[in-house]
Amino acid sequence: AQKITQTQPGMFVQEKEAVTLDCTYDTSDPSYGLFWYKQPSSGEMIFLIYQGSYDQQNATEGRYSLNFQKARKSANLVISASQLGDSAMYFCAMREGTTSGTYKYIFGTGTRLKVLA
Amino acid sequence: DTEVTQTPKHLVMGMTNKKSLKCEQHMGHRAMYWYKQKAKKPPELMFVYSYEKLSINESVPSRFSPECPNSSLLNLHLHALQPEDSALYLCASSQESIAGGTDTQYFGPGTRLTVL
Numbered sequence: 001a002q003k004i005t006q007t008q009p010g011m012f013v014q015e016k017e018a019v020t021l022d023c024t025y026d027t028s029d030p031s032y033g034l035f036w037y038k039q040p041s042s043g044e045m046i047f048l049i050y051q052g053s054y055d056q057q058n059a060t061e062g063r064y065s066l067n068f069q070k071a072r073k074s075a076n077l078v079i080s081a082s083q084l085g086d087s088a089m090y091f092c093a094m095r096e097g098t099t100s101g102t103y104k105y106i107f108g109t110g111t112r113l114k115v116l117a
Numbered sequence: 118d119t120e121v122t123q124t125p126k127h128l129v130m131g132m133t134n135k136k137s138l139k140c141e142q143h144m145g146h147r148a149m150y151w152y153k154q155k156a157k158k159p160p161e162l163m164f165v166y167s168y169e170k171l172s173i174n175e176s177v178p179s180r181f182s183p184e185c186p187n188s189s190l191l192n193l194h195l196h197a198l199q200p201e202d203s204a205l206y207l208c209a210s211s212q213e214s215i216a217g218g219t220d221t222q223y224f225g226p227g228t229r230l231t232v233l
Binding site for chain 1: 211
């Protein structure tokens with residue numbers, strides 16, 4: 001079963017507008033972490049923002065904020081004031097424990113964002 | 118500093134060649150990861166080392182052989198690869214703190230591998 005779901009394969013946004021990228025997750029573990037990464041065409045995965053399952057407030061990092069709705073199991077990324085450099089693939093990921101004691105990071109299928117001038 | 122370095126940036130190899138990918142981090146992280154990523158797909162986990170011991174092997178073919186010589190270094194030895202192994206290979210590291218906490222995975226820039 002898909003543990004991380006990103007339903008938007010592609011999104012367009014006008015420069016300077018805000019955009020929301022959707023992510024839903026599935027886990028029975030009460031302790032987990034949720035992450036968003038940006039991957040430009042160069043290939044590097046850039047960490048953007050983190051939300052812990054016990055965090056009471058939504059995470060924010062500059063123009064990025066995470067709309068965390070625990071009961072709905074959603075962790076949407078909001079990018080405010082979009083810039084041309086925001087055009088990239090965006091991956092939602094979840095950290096979960098394993099029987100070996102090591103953490104695994106499960107990735108969604110990604111959303112390709114294109115910012116229009 | 119959240120830097121993970123990978124060498125080489127690009128690699129072209131024949132199916133009979135032996136080559137190695139190298140990954141290094143100096144953040145004191147105790148977990149290191151290898152991922153394979155095909156175009157327009159999410160990264161697929163291959164191996165995880167925790168405290169220099171192989172912790173997870175996601176049923177990767179034996180033509181890929183990981184090695185963790187010390188806590189800062191991770192290698193991926195390649196031998197007798199197939200053209201379908203052509204992909205972006207990403208290395209990552211994380212603190213591996215108890216109970217997770219704010220443990221975050223940081224990635225290197227990747228090695229683009231082409232197998233002819």
